[in-house]
Amino acid sequence: MNMIQQKCSHSCQGTSCKCGLCCTQITNFGISRGGTEILRNVDLHIHCGDLTAIIGPNGAGKSTLLKAILGEISHTGELLFLDAQNEGTTRPIIGYVPQKLELDSSSPTSVLDLFAAAYTNIPIWLTISKKVRERVRKGLARVQGEHLINKRLGALSGGELQRVLLALALDPIPHLLLLDEPVSGIDQRGLELFYKTVSLLRENYDLSIILVSHDLNLVAEYANRVAFVNNKTIECVGTPQEVFNDEKVIQTFGLDWSKHYQKDEKDEKDRVDNAHLV
Numbered sequence: 001m002n003m004i005q006q007k008c009s010h011s012c013q014g015t016s017c018k019c020g021l022c023c024t025q026i027t028n029f030g031i032s033r034g035g036t037e038i039l040r041n042v043d044l045h046i047h048c049g050d051l052t053a054i055i056g057p058n059g060a061g062k063s064t065l066l067k068a069i070l071g072e073i074s075h076t077g078e079l080l081f082l083d084a085q086n087e088g089t090t091r092p093i094i095g096y097v098p099q100k101l102e103l104d105s106s107s108p109t110s111v112l113d114l115f116a117a118a119y120t121n122i123p124i125w126l127t128i129s130k131k132v133r134e135r136v137r138k139g140l141a142r143v144q145g146e147h148l149i150n151k152r153l154g155a156l157s158g159g160e161l162q163r164v165l166l167a168l169a170l171d172p173i174p175h176l177l178l179l180d181e182p183v184s185g186i187d188q189r190g191l192e193l194f195y196k197t198v199s200l201l202r203e204n205y206d207l208s209i210i211l212v213s214h215d216l217n218l219v220a221e222y223a224n225r226v227a228f229v230n231n232k233t234i235e236c237v238g239t240p241q242e243v244f245n246d247e248k249v250i251q252t253f254g255l256d257w258s259k260h261y262q263k264d265e266k267d268e269k270d271r272v273d274n275a276h277l278v
């Protein structure tokens with residue numbers, strides 16, 4: 001099921017592609033860290049409007065892959081960003097929400113301070129203008145987090161911090177959004193809210209989103225493509241239905257989704273309810 005394509009076959013043509021970035025094409029990617037090979041022969045092709053979930057066991061290399069796409073760590077192979085005419089674009093705007101962030105819980109820095117520092121490069125102890133405050137408020141409203149504006153960063157819950165970081169990653173609206181879901185610390189309601197928000201953003205802005213996830217229920221519900229990272233590579237990629245029925249995925253997660261996918265769409269909820277949190 002691995003996909004290698006030289007040309008983008010996406011249906012968006014010319015100006016109908018709202019986002020400016022038609023696809024992200026990764027070919028024969030390899031990543032080593034500290035002399036150890038982490039990933040090899042990785043091929044992945046992501047269209048605008050796609051929500052691609054990256055799944056796989058702990059330590060498989062999911063976060064490493066996002067960091068390489070982000071340009072934080074080096075890689076071999078090719079990473080191309082193509083516009084709707086299949087012409088390489090200059091580096092797109094990439095929004096990134098990391099899996100974890102080391103925060104000093106006693107620091108007085110507030111959410112507003114964090115945004116102001118990101119927008120203006122001015123020292124955070126200077127007065128924050130009304131204009132900046134309004135921009136922060138609007139940014140937080142995108143993730144239903146307006147009420148968090150004056151909270152100290154160290155006082156945010158895991159889910160709140162994740163929403164704040166998402167708001168930060170969305171200003172300016174990126175071409176490509178990379179989300180590394182925290183492995184722990186977020187309750188199911190918080191996770192669902194996060195997925196719903198991401199899903200709405202995808203529809204509204206035609207964003208390309210790559211989301212690392214450990215929650216197969218939510219992946220099945222919200223992602224339209226899934227890539228399974230295992231044994232140092234992407235072992236399969238396709239629709240959720242294709243990937244969750246792949247023998248290697250079933251073996252890794254101990255799931256048998258096949259019966260659920262044979263049912264009518266109205267039984268979709270049953271299928272989702274049968275997955276395990278991994």
Ligand SMILES: Nc1ncnc2c1ncn2[C@@H]1O[C@H](COP(=O)(O)OP(=O)(O)OP(=O)(O)O)[C@@H](O)[C@H]1O
Binds near residue numbers: 033036063064
């Ligand atoms: N800076 C580093 N130097 C050396 N090895 C590293 C470094 N960062 C990560 N690794 C190793 O790379 C492998 C992949 O790590 P990565 O964080 O990408 O896994 P992951 O799939 O995101 O796991 P998880 O599901 O636990 O978040 C691990 O074996 C990890 O120990």
Ligand SMILES: [Mg+2]
Binds near residue numbers: 062063064180
């Ligand atoms: Mg990770």
